[in-house]
Amino acid sequence: xxxxxxxGKEHVRVERVAVPEIxxxxxxxxxxxxxxxxxxVKVFRRGYHARMIVPPALFGHELAGDIVAVxxxxxxxHPGMRIVAANSAPCGHCFYCRKGQENLCxxxxxxxxxYAEYIRIPSRIVQRNMYExxxxxxxxxxxxxxxxxxxxxxxxxxxxRPGDNVVVIGQGPIGLMFVKLAKVYGARVIALGRxxxxxxxxxxxxxxDALLNTGGEDVQRQVRALTNGYGADIVIEAVxxxxxxxxxxxxxxxxxTVNFFGGCPNDTRVxxxxxxxxxxxxxxxxxxxxxPAYIQKALDIVTKGHITARDFVNKQEPLDNLxxxxxxxxxxxxxxxxAIIP
Numbered sequence: 001x002x003x004x005x006x007x008g009k010e011h012v013r014v015e016r017v018a019v020p021e022i023x024x025x026x027x028x029x030x031x032x033x034x035x036x037x038x039x040x041v042k043v044f045r046r047g048y049h050a051r052m053i054v055p056p057a058l059f060g061h062e063l064a065g066d067i068v069a070v071x072x073x074x075x076x077x078h079p080g081m082r083i084v085a086a087n088s089a090p091c092g093h094c095f096y097c098r099k100g101q102e103n104l105c106x107x108x109x110x111x112x113x114x115y116a117e118y119i120r121i122p123s124r125i126v127q128r129n130m131y132e133x134x135x136x137x138x139x140x141x142x143x144x145x146x147x148x149x150x151x152x153x154x155x156x157x158x159x160x161r162p163g164d165n166v167v168v169i170g171q172g173p174i175g176l177m178f179v180k181l182a183k184v185y186g187a188r189v190i191a192l193g194r195x196x197x198x199x200x201x202x203x204x205x206x207x208x209d210a211l212l213n214t215g216g217e218d219v220q221r222q223v224r225a226l227t228n229g230y231g232a233d234i235v236i237e238a239v240x241x242x243x244x245x246x247x248x249x250x251x252x253x254x255x256x257t258v259n260f261f262g263g264c265p266n267d268t269r270v271x272x273x274x275x276x277x278x279x280x281x282x283x284x285x286x287x288x289x290x291x292p293a294y295i296q297k298a299l300d301i302v303t304k305g306h307i308t309a310r311d312f313v314n315k316q317e318p319l320d321n322l323x324x325x326x327x328x329x330x331x332x333x334x335x336x337x338x339a340i341i342p
Contacts, residue, residue, distance in 0.1 A: 002342065003116030004322050006059040009047030010330075012323055017058075020113070025123025027077055027130075028069040029085065032139040034114035034340040035062040035313065036329060037147060038172055042240075042263075044326045050266060052087075052110045060114030060340070061087035062146050064139040068118070074126060084142040085121045086129035086149070086295045087111050102291040103153070115322055117342045129292045131299055140309035140339055141302050148298035148307055149290035151177040155185060157287045158234045158257045162186030165227045167251050169213060170238035170262060171198035173312050173337050178236050178261075180205045184306050187234075190226055192219065201336075205311065215247060223251045231256060238262050242270045249273070254280040261287050313337045 003017045022028050040060060043049045053059070064084045067077055077083065090097050090105035097105050113119045121130055133142045151174060160166060164187045168178045171193035182189050183206040191202035192213040199210035211222050224231055231253035237244050240262030248258045249272055264270075276282065290298075301307055314336040317325050325338050 001117040002319055003113065004059040004319065006043065006047070006053065006055045006057055008055050010044060010327075011047065011055075012044060012059060012326060014115075014320055014322055017116075019118050020120035022069060022071050022120055023123065024071040024073040025126060026071045027067050027074060027083075027121045027126055029063075029065040029083060029119050029121055030068050031063050031114060031116060031119055031342045032065040032082075033063065033143055034060045034116075034342070035140070035143045035147075036325060036338045036340065037062050038174055041326060041329045045330055046265070051108070053112050058113030058116060058119075060116070061110075061112050062143050063114035063119065064133060064142040065119070071123070073123075077126065077130070077132075082133040082139070082142075083121075084131055084133055084145050084299065085111070085119075085125055086146055086290070086292070087114075088289065089122075089125040089128040090291065091124075092128070103289040108289075115319060115340055115342070117319070129295055131296065134303050137303055138309065140313055141307075142299065143339075144302055144307060144309055144312065145295055145298040146290070147174060148177060148181070148301065149294035150174070150287070151181055152298055152301075153290050153294050154178065154236060154259055154261045154287040155181055157285050158236065158259045160185050160187055160234055163188065164233040165190065165230075167192060167223060167232040167235045167248075168202075168207075168238060169236065169244050169248060169251075170240075171202050172238065172335070174261075175236075175238035176201060176205050176312065177307070178238055179207050180307060180311065181301075183207075184301075190223060190232065213244075213247075215243060219247075220250050227253065230254075233257070234259070236261055240264050242268055245270045246272065249276065249282060249284070252282055254282070257283040257285065259285050259287055263288075309339075313339050315339070316341050318342075
């Protein structure tokens with residue numbers, strides 16, 4: 001089969017590899033669509049991901065497709081079934097799983113290889129984090145479940161409530177999902193982005209206001225002006241840069257919450273004003289990944305039509321063009337998703 005293999009920093013090759021063999025509890029899926037992801041772009045740029053992938057390795061993780069073969073112990077799935085599979089599954093019995101923090105599982109199993117004609121879904125994911133796609137739902141819509149589950153967890157970690165003023169920094173696909181979903185939750189959303197094209201997209205997603213992120217005191221004044229002088233109830237950083245982590249704390253009101261959602265490069269340090277955090281009782285959280293419960297909830301939201309692929313996917317490309325797609329996304333930070341069709 002044709003598959004994308006990550007070899008290192010900005011080094012991906014689409015080449016012929018063996019179709020994966022499946023064990024007794026696995027399934028083999030023909031990939032109908034694999035969506036590009038900001039995390040994949042970071043992995044391509046850096047050549048690795050500390051938790052998810054170590055090269056050389058098959059690449060890609062947002063997918064939907066058709067089951068073509070099942071192991072003899074698989075009971076609830078069969079060939080011909082349309083499925084969406086998450087890219088991970090927790091063990092269910094370690095310290096963190098018993099605490100209800102399955103995203104921090106000590107043996108969190110990751111699965112890569114979505115940019116390929118076929119992918120093996122390992123037994124644990126089959127059992128804990130793979131789902132049939134409802135008949136009316138497209139493959140592209142279903143494949144949004146994985147990134148949307150991360151956004152869902154981020155919103156719920158901040159306890160967003162109707163009427164809250166929510167600032168979202170970063171208007172890439174994940175930031176736009178935060179904008180769209182925060183509106184579903186009844187929040188008032190202020191979008192911050194680096195380019196007017198990003199802000200136009202945020203407004204089309206329902207953002208109440210959209211501001212150019214100049215990074216200075218001017219943007220702080222604008223946010224305060226839009227929130228009756230107080231600052232945002234919640235600020236979500238969806239960029240993953242130290243300067244926007246630091247800006248987040250300056251935009252939130254006293255007693256508000258900041259979610260450092262965007263992951264910065266390894267060994268990054270930030271400077272935060274301790275007196276501001278302490279005397280203003282600012283809550284700082286950081287949301288990582290998702291859990292099976294959030295994948296199910298995300299799939300339900302997509303099934304109901306609250307989030308659709310047409311909002312986030314703006315073109316299709318064949319698998320052979322993946323390297324060009326990754327280079328384009330790397331040079332156009334915040335660009336929309338591309339659907340890779342093997």
